[in-house]
Amino acid sequence: MLLRHVCWQLPPFGRAGVGLIMKTTLESVVIKFAGDSGDGMQLAGTLFTDTTAVMGNAIATFPDFPSEIRAPQGTVAGVSGFQVHFGTSGVHSPGDAPDVLVAMNPAALKANLHNLKPACIILVDVDSFGKKDIEKAGFETNPLEDNTLLDYKVIEGPITSLTKTALADLGLDNKSADRCKNMFTLGMVFWLFSEPLEQTIAFFEQKFKKNPIKGEANIIALKAGYNYALTIEAIKSSFTVLPAKKQAGTYRNITGNQATAWGFLAAAKKAGKPLFLGSYPITPATDIMHELTKHKWAGAKVFQAEDEIAGICSSIGAAFAGNVAITTTSGPGMALKTEAIGLAIMTELPIVIVNVQRGGPSTGLPTKTEQSDLMQAIWGRNGESPIVVISASTPADCFDWAFEATRIALEHMTPVILLTESYLGNGAEPWKIKSLNELPDIKPLTLETKDASWRPYNRDDEKLARKWVIPGTPEMQHRIGGLEKDECSGCVSHNPQNHEIMVNIRKQKVARVANFIPEQRYKGKDAKKLLVVGWGGQFGILFGAVNELQKEGKDIAFTHFNYINPLPKNTAEIFSKFDKILVCELNDGQFANYLRAVLPQFKYEQYNKIQGLPFTVKELKNKFTQLLEEK
Amino acid sequence: MEATTLQCLYKPKDYASDQEVKWCPGCGDYAIINAVQKAFSELNLKKEDVAIISGIGCSSRFPYYMDTYGFHTIHGRPAAVATGVKLANPELSVWMISGDGDSLAIGGNHFIHAIRRNINYNLILFNNEIYGLTKGQYSPTSERGKITKSSPFGTVESPFSVGELALGAQGQFYARVPDTDVKLMAQVMVEAEKHQGLSLVEVLQNCVIFNDKTHAAITAKENKANNQLILEHGKPMLFGENNSKGLRLNGLELEVVTVGENGITTADILVHDASTKSNVLHNMLIQMKLPEFPIAMGVIRNADAPVFDQGFTAQIQQQKASSKYNSLDDLFMSGNTFTINT
């Protein structure tokens, strides 16, 4: 099986470049790149994704990395993975299990063995399968030699040594040469899927402009890997995945966190006010701050505060002073922001609070995905403190939901919580690029000139929103604060009746947002039996699972919520059409319980997973089928 | 611009709002608000250009009583809110009002970071060495052994020295003033507003209800001459009846001397330099304690250093001028894109 001899002559690259080897066309493929956290698997995965995206495939990705930057080398705890699902059709999620596993060491193999498709292709670096490595990973015998991998197609390559040989002439030190083995591997994978190398080569030329030797090393390794796969005819055929049938337009690959950041940039532009972000680093939300801080050219003011409390408080100050103010965080940081969110509710200032959820409670599972901060978002404050809560559903639509969160905040003078998830923030998919022209204007409720009759808590009849009078406006000085205010004058008031009136106004104000959002939609107009309900980032997987059963003619429908509080007005009407309602979420039933509280007339079944992992299509289909078969 | 040569926009009282002031009769806060109004008038501040941001505590009710923009925020966090206000609109004159509990206990983190960053706003710290609003618990500035409602047997912890804390946090402007001297308070606040960067003014404030006369040894009329050294930049450090006493350096220590005794002349007396980069002498002045020394008052440190909001804004301007993107559309279309035609 092993061809240790390598031919270094470079054939032409590209999809059409391979002559004799048989090509098989596939609908979609899931590849998982797995290795030690220092092995560069995230980069290999990202570069592969970029190429497939540019080739027009539908894609969805799921990076999965350990929370320690450098967990003990060679152990299962230290395995970093990047899963990419790409295809012509049917790509709604990063995929349940890989068709191809790249395992850079025994630990990477061990970590993924329980979850592989039948007949999965496994690409391993045999150089890292020494006795010690095998023990460290927790295998008793060498899995390449015993029966462990009997059911799979294994491609063994001495990747580390071949990479070093390929780079021998560059005079790199051992470590630097070693670092390039991820590109050798990527080259092999590119060959397997008949993907071109140009994109990746261009990436390295650009990235290492100032250190061309490094760039060259990566490129040589990449080409060497490609040629090696070709030479050994790694698998008797190579595969082609045709471009997806997508809407016409210009696309780019985007992660959820990047899309969130860009959505805010666009929203601020459309509102005609500067963007202000006050934030404190926390996984998996930090990348939003990283992204925005690059765009000072666009006027983005990014303030790295001393903690999450200062993050939100600076945003509240910026909102008071007339900026489009946001703060970004994850669960533990959200807990710290709680009191300040109450202040924003009380002072009715427009801010957006983003929670890129991770596994909790406490520090929990920093790098894993979960949807368990929903109750915290809806109700987690002292006092009667209603707030608008919305959520994104795919990496790319984080753009739209960041934009929408900002629109609601500014047009209703209210704080808004936007929930995304680790799974969305780090995941990527093609985004059909929006131009600023096609986005609606956002109209902040500013009052810029003197109005003698105005009081700070006067509101309009429709939305119950107060006006935004920004410091600097002559003859409109006023004071706001966290103490209860008189309904009319806006002065501090401890009057009992007034408090009840104000509590009710704040409640109505949030409820009335429902008059300004689209109706809830669902898929499966003829179905009657089972309605699958989802929210947040599990959209793609839920959609995929329902879709498959619908194709089989099953009596099933699907509705997915982005507006959580308030719910779209026609929610009850949709629910009333079905015998059974199944709420699927990555927590212990928080959305189900919320629905029980606000729409108690329905019975809700639950499907929950709390493993720090997304759903799989398979487990969902099993659950749906079981409910469809039960009476 | 010298305020005195101009027609003042507003008289001090014009800065008062229509709200009834609700501090206890005799509370030191009244004198402080008078001083602030006086300073605003002297500075010719337009009411609409002022934002007063406070935390929670008796002192933090302050913004309600001023006819400027005001924000009564949450306990301990006004420094962070004020930071957001200033970064959002650097044109505003931002004043933060806070208590010793608000800034040094719950808000200690924000306090030191605001100072460290040297953001350009004025922080008036009402130090009554007690929690007033919650009715009399000891605070981080209460002296060791202090008996309060939450320390019936006396505290067993040592207090912060506000000035030392501020200088330790890289503070570039620190002043200390007694609430009994409206004129000095107003002068210092004018200096604070003129200083670029964070200006911290610690007011020794009397809480008549829960900590009456805690500063009396320093602030009482009969003690003023001997127990206060009112510092002025460029002037010798003289105090006492008829300015008969002064400070000089003896080795690495400060020493109180009497002018005219043992051949000491005014020439031997230290001259105050608030603006020197080194804060060593400023720290020594802050550390002076009764009865051996008088308490240093006035602007103790007033030095130049890079200002956070200015750097923050300049970086944005610079990025705007040098960016390869002209619009968000440019950004969205940059890098790897691919087009699908049908």
Ligand SMILES: Cc1ncc(C[n+]2csc(CCOP(=O)(O)OP(=O)(O)O)c2C)c(N)n1
């Ligand atoms: C989060 C929070 N914790 C506690 C309180 C109660 N509280 C209000 S003011 C205060 C202390 C005030 O002391 P200080 O800051 O010195 O202000 P003073 O009243 O003395 O002016 C406390 C503990 C609160 N309002 N919020």
Ligand code: SF4
């Ligand atoms: S309790 Fe003390 S600090 Fe508070 S208003 Fe009364 S006197 Fe002033």
Ligand SMILES: [Mg+2]
């Ligand atoms: Mg106090």
